[in-house]
Amino acid sequence: MGKVIAIDGPSGAGKSSVSKAIAEKLGFQFLDTGALYRAIALHLRRKELSDDALYDETSNAIKGITIAFSNDRVFLNGKDVSDAIRTTEAGHYASIFSAKKAVRDALLSIQRDAAVNHDVVAEGRDMGTVVFPDAWKKFYLDASEEGRAKRRYDQLQGKGVEITIEEALNDVRERDLRDSKRDIAPLKKADDAICIDSTFLSLDEVVEKILSCIDE
Numbered sequence: 001m002g003k004v005i006a007i008d009g010p011s012g013a014g015k016s017s018v019s020k021a022i023a024e025k026l027g028f029q030f031l032d033t034g035a036l037y038r039a040i041a042l043h044l045r046r047k048e049l050s051d052d053a054l055y056d057e058t059s060n061a062i063k064g065i066t067i068a069f070s071n072d073r074v075f076l077n078g079k080d081v082s083d084a085i086r087t088t089e090a091g092h093y094a095s096i097f098s099a100k101k102a103v104r105d106a107l108l109s110i111q112r113d114a115a116v117n118h119d120v121v122a123e124g125r126d127m128g129t130v131v132f133p134d135a136w137k138k139f140y141l142d143a144s145e146e147g148r149a150k151r152r153y154d155q156l157q158g159k160g161v162e163i164t165i166e167e168a169l170n171d172v173r174e175r176d177l178r179d180s181k182r183d184i185a186p187l188k189k190a191d192d193a194i195c196i197d198s199t200f201l202s203l204d205e206v207v208e209k210i211l212s213c214i215d216e
């Protein structure tokens with residue numbers, strides 16, 4: 001098992017950019033678990049699985065799917081879905097389907113396998129609590145709701161997605177509530193995670209802070 005740096009936190013706290021930068025600096029692989037949940041949700045939507053489908057039905061619908069990362073792109077069953085999984089709708093359904101045990105069970109081994117032969121920076125909601133409870137280092141990245149909505153707004157605008165700041169605020173609010181209230185693997189700070197508030201920090205400042213904690 002390689003070294004794992006676990007970075008959890010709510011949506012829009014900057015986890016992806018920070019994790020990617022840290023992975024690059026340390027020569028670790030970047031594991032974007034949100035992309036896994038987004039891709040699986042896209043697959044289930046395409047299969048027209050209902051939100052209230054039971055375990056077996058969900059599990060059967062997932063059986064045999066492949067999700068792969070290559071050159072910053074995400075492939076679902078061999079097809080590039082990098083843009084399709086980044087819409088607000090894809091995030092909404094990722095949040096809904098990620099509450100299902102069959103989905104979490106299917107992704108658990110995929111996530112753990114990613115760290116078997118590599119050092120990884122793994123970002124998500126339950127990295128430090130469930131997937132990698134023995135992670136080498138654990139962080140919880142947080143920010144004010146307004147700060148997170150603004151970050152989400154900027155990200156989506158940058159990708160050409162039409163969104164208002166109110167819609168971005170509703171998106172982070174609604175998803176965080178659902179992600180932290182679900183029964184299985186809810187968004188939660190691990191007891192031994194270092195908490196960092198990124199509201200008034202730039203990307204570089206957050207990265208520096210995390211690197212200096214790792215050095216200590």
Ligand code: DC
Binds near residue numbers: 037091
């Ligand atoms: O990080 P993200 O916005 O790409 O994640 C999309 C959704 O996937 C998020 O709202 C909840 C779910 N998710 C999860 O339940 N557990 C993870 N480790 C990562 C994401």
